Amino acid sequence: MRADSGDRSRELASGAPWPGAVTDQDCLALRATGLMVQGRNWADSVRFAEAALTTTPCRDDPLCVWRALVTLTSAGELTAADTHCARLVEDVDPRLAGAAQRRAMMLRVRARIAVQRGDFGGARAELEELIALEVVPRPMRLVSVGWLAEVLVGVGAVDRAEALLAQHEFDSAVQWRSPCRPMLLAARAAVHIAAGRAQAGLRDYLASGREFLAQGVANPAIVPWRNRAALAALAARREGLAVELAGQEWAAALRWGEPRVLGSALATVAMVGGTGGGVVLLGGDMVERGGGLVGTGDGAGRGGGTGQGGAAGMRMGAGQGGMAGMSVGAGQGRGAGTGGRSVGQWGVDAVELLSEAADLLEVARARNELSVVQYELGVRLAARQDIAGARERLTQARGLAELVGDGRRVRAAEVALRELAPAVVLTGQEERVARLARDGWANREIAARLGLAVRTVEVHLSRAYRKLGISGRDGLRSAMF
Numbered sequence: 001m002r003a004d005s006g007d008r009s010r011e012l013a014s015g016a017p018w019p020g021a022v023t024d025q026d027c028l029a030l031r032a033t034g035l036m037v038q039g040r041n042w043a044d045s046v047r048f049a050e051a052a053l054t055t056t057p058c059r060d061d062p063l064c065v066w067r068a069l070v071t072l073t074s075a076g077e078l079t080a081a082d083t084h085c086a087r088l089v090e091d092v093d094p095r096l097a098g099a100a101q102r103r104a105m106m107l108r109v110r111a112r113i114a115v116q117r118g119d120f121g122g123a124r125a126e127l128e129e130l131i132a133l134e135v136v137p138r139p140m141r142l143v144s145v146g147w148l149a150e151v152l153v154g155v156g157a158v159d160r161a162e163a164l165l166a167q168h169e170f171d172s173a174v175q176w177r178s179p180c181r182p183m184l185l186a187a188r189a190a191v192h193i194a195a196g197r198a199q200a201g202l203r204d205y206l207a208s209g210r211e212f213l214a215q216g217v218a219n220p221a222i223v224p225w226r227n228r229a230a231l232a233a234l235a236a237r238r239e240g241l242a243v244e245l246a247g248q249e250w251a252a253a254l255r256w257g258e259p260r261v262l263g264s265a266l267a268t269v270a271m272v273g274g275t276g277g278g279v280v281l282l283g284g285d286m287v288e289r290g291g292g293l294v295g296t297g298d299g300a301g302r303g304g305g306t307g308q309g310g311a312a313g314m315r316m317g318a319g320q321g322g323m324a325g326m327s328v329g330a331g332q333g334r335g336a337g338t339g340g341r342s343v344g345q346w347g348v349d350a351v352e353l354l355s356e357a358a359d360l361l362e363v364a365r366a367r368n369e370l371s372v373v374q375y376e377l378g379v380r381l382a383a384r385q386d387i388a389g390a391r392e393r394l395t396q397a398r399g400l401a402e403l404v405g406d407g408r409r410v411r412a413a414e415v416a417l418r419e420l421a422p423a424v425v426l427t428g429q430e431e432r433v434a435r436l437a438r439d440g441w442a443n444r445e446i447a448a449r450l451g452l453a454v455r456t457v458e459v460h461l462s463r464a465y466r467k468l469g470i471s472g473r474d475g476l477r478s479a480m481f
Contacts, residue, residue: 028052029064032071039219039256046075053084062092066105073112074221076258076364082113100135107133108140111147115154116260118367118404123151139180142173146187153194154368156408161191174204182211186223189232198235205229220252221261227268234272242272260369263360267373270353351380371400375413387420388468388475394420426464433460434468438476 032048035041049071051058058064065088072081088106089099097105107130114123127148131141145168152161165171165188174184189204209225212218220227230245246268253265354377361370378394398413426434429450436446443461447454465472 027058027064028055029058029061029067029071033067036071036074037217037219037222039221039252042075042257045071046077049075049077050080053087060093060096062088062097062102062105065092066109069109070112073109073116074219074258076116076221076260078113078116078365081109085109085113098135100133104130104133104136104140108144111144115147115151115368116366118369118371118400120151120155120368120405124148127151139176139178142168142170143180143183145170146184149187150190153190155405158191158194162195165191179215182208182215182217182225183223185211186225186228189225189228193228193232193235198232202229202232202236202238205232218252219256220249220265221256221258224249224261224264226252227264230268230272239272246272258364259360260364260366263357263364263366263373264369266353266360267357267369267376270350270357271376273350273353351377351384354380367400368404368406371397371404371406371409374400375409375416378413379416382416382420388470391417391420426467430460430464430467433457434464434476437461437473 028048029052032045032052035045035048049068052064052068053059058068065084069081069084069088072078072084085106088102088109092102094102107126111123111126111130114120114126127144130136130144131148136144145164149161149164152158152164170184170188174181174188185204185208189201189208192198192201192204205225205228208223209229212223212225226245226249230242230249233239233242233245246265250265250269253261354373358370358373358377361373374393374397378390378392378397381393382390394413394417398410398417401407401409401413432450433446433452436449437443441449443454443457446452447457450457452460461473465475468475470476
């Protein structure tokens with residue numbers, strides 16, 4: 001679609017990653033973005049975006065290319081989006097946008113890709129360059145400032161995030177009525193939460209949600225405001241609101257079906273439902289009706305969502321697959337579903353849900369979110385006295401946090417690891433035998449490798465099993481990670 005110069009300038013300056021109105025259904029990029037914003041048809045959204053990048057006139061229009069890349073990023077297709085990013089500065093019609101403007105568009109996409117990959121160092125570099133570009137309109141610059149503040153929060157630099165928002169007069173900027181306002185509110189909310197101001201963060205997330213819904217933006221892949229608001233509500237001791245929001249986020253995540261969004265939503269369900277504050281209704285009516293705003297500020301919930309309060313049960317309709325099983329179908333891309341579950345009140349198994357969330361986040365390669373979930377799993381497994389499982393999850397959480405650059409989470413994982421029971425000490429020979437057994441070697445092969453009698457191998461394994469508290473080979477992988 002070749003928008004007129006006025007529409008093009010307004011959209012490029014708005015700071016929002018979606019068009020103000022979809023007026024040309026012949027434009028592949030607009031069709032892709034429209035579906036993405038609604039958060040309802042992942043497969044077609046990706047298909048239209050990929051077609052826009054290879055079909056004229058969209059492939060030559062920097063605005064269309066940008067829309068397609070934003071769609072692919074929101075769909076979790078990060079490799080494809082990254083591959084095409086350079087086209088914004090190298091392989092589009094330069095008459096439709098200036099070089100600096102096109103570079104700014106490219107930096108925005110690359111920054112979002114980096115954030116979703118958990119590459120906070122890369123995201124920070126892209127955003128700092130973007131903020132410094134003189135050609136960037138103020139709304140777009142403020143959105144970039146907000147993203148950078150969230151990146152700083154992600155690496156534990158909360159004071160620097162607060163200083164950054166103050167430097168750019170964020171409190172004044174969030175009063176503007178503009179398409180980017182919900183993103184600014186969400187960024188400020190993240191800083192509030194990180195600074196320990198749960199109630200202020202909750203207010204901002206709910207205000208952000210109202211703005212998104214008013215603009216017709218329903219996809220949690222853009223900003224998972226319900227997810228974050230649910231955790232803020234939990235921190236503010238508003239458990240009922242937290243449960244409602246978590247349920248609505250799960251419904252929205254199911255509609256979109258992308259693993260990162262599903263994993264994050266399921267983890268939040270586990271965290272708010274596993275506290276004993278109630279159980280979220282998942283599926284059924286919620287999938288059709290979830291999407292309203294359940295609470296504002298300090299007031300009571302008012303409509304939308306489940307329409308059934310804090311329902312006691314979690315159910316999924318037929319035809320939605322199995323949670324841990326990812327399906328890849330020709331022409332349909334990736335999908336995930338949850339099925340066959342029925343959990344009564346007080347019956348949400350937080351560890352099971354978190355484990356399934358971790359599987360989804362691993363598929364999505366969402367290192368930052370996965371680090372959080374692995375830490376939660378480790379803490380909960382430790383409470384169940386599953387020391388080997390807790391140590392495995394906490395070690396993974398620490399490693400992921402180190403990759404992301406979140407020193408605060410690294411330290412938390414290390415503290416949790418130190419608080420576990422002392423690690424089991426095997427003798428040198430027991431450990432060598434057990435590691436080979438863990439890696440799939442048969443007893444006779446281990447004996448030949450180490451120059452031992454088969455009976456000696458059996459004795460070493462029996463002692464190792466007893467010390468590790470496991471019944472056989474199947475337990476070695478988790479006990480000896």
